[in-house]
Amino acid sequence: TQLLEQSPQFLSIQEGENLTVYCNSSSVFSSLQWYRQEPGEGPVLLVTVVTGGEVKKLKRLTFQFGDARKDSSLHITAAQPGDTGLYLCAGRMDSNYQLIWGAGTKLIIKP
Amino acid sequence: NAGVTQTPKFQVLKTGQSMTLQCAQDMNHEYMSWYRQDPGMGLRLIHYSVGAGITDQGEVPNGYNVSRSTTEDFPLRLLSAAPSQTSVYFCASSYSIIGGGGNEQFFGPGTRLTVL
Numbered sequence: 590t591q592l593l594e595q596s597p598q599f600l601s602i603q604e605g606e607n608l609t610v611y612c613n614s615s616s617v618f619s620s621l622q623w624y625r626q627e628p629g630e631g632p633v634l635l636v637t638v639v640t641g642g643e644v645k646k647l648k649r650l651t652f653q654f655g656d657a658r659k660d661s662s663l664h665i666t667a668a669q670p671g672d673t674g675l676y677l678c679a680g681r682m683d684s685n686y687q688l689i690w691g692a693g694t695k696l697i698i699k700p
Numbered sequence: 701n702a703g704v705t706q707t708p709k710f711q712v713l714k715t716g717q718s719m720t721l722q723c724a725q726d727m728n729h730e731y732m733s734w735y736r737q738d739p740g741m742g743l744r745l746i747h748y749s750v751g752a753g754i755t756d757q758g759e760v761p762n763g764y765n766v767s768r769s770t771t772e773d774f775p776l777r778l779l780s781a782a783p784s785q786t787s788v789y790f791c792a793s794s795y796s797i798i799g800g801g802g803n804e805q806f807f808g809p810g811t812r813l814t815v816l
Contacts, residue, residue, distance in 0.1 A: 631807025690742040
């Protein structure tokens with residue numbers, strides 16, 4: 590059972606377009622993290638959100654944690670080819686300390 | 701700092717063979733874990749350790765053993781390789797697993813394992 594559903598699974602868009610990736614669950618998380626993974630490498634942390642309703646910005650990337658701490662979104666403005674990669678969300682549950690991972694969104698930005 | 705290192709980077713095994721995937725970190729992190737990554741399934745936790753001498757099972761532990769004799773090293777042993785264990789294996793470490801700020805996971809570059 591996938592506790593964290595990511596959508597879309599795959600997205601290919603042109604440079605300059607905007608996009609949003611979603612991470613949804615029926616479970617409540619104490620925190621949620623977004624990672625980016627490039628081919629042949631391990632995931633690298635982009636951001637951690639902790640408070641319901643929290644919004645964090647990282648240059649052209651905007652991350653939001655849902656008010657109920659069950660969902661999150663990643664919005665990229667004016668996507669660039671360097672944004673290409675696999676984006677993973679991971680939620681930490683209050684009941685244990687393990688990270689629950691989404692299956693990932695493979696993003697391709699075409700020049 | 702080298703961060704998290706993994707060896708080997710690639711490995712091909714025959715069914716029934718055993719091997720050890722090596723993982724080391726130089727950040728003095730207490731928490732280390734092993735994941736496998738398969739297409740469309742995200743990262744699945746195999747085993748983890750909250751400190752030297754302490755290990756526990758994750759979501760998919762069958763067919764794998766771990767030990768943690770030092771803070772730095774966390775090897776993963778495949779006892780008798782099966783084709784279902786063909787995957788990419790990642791080792792990760794973090795300073796903490798609780799709280800919002802100290803639980804960033806640092807990943808190694810991965811080991812790509814094929815079992816024939």
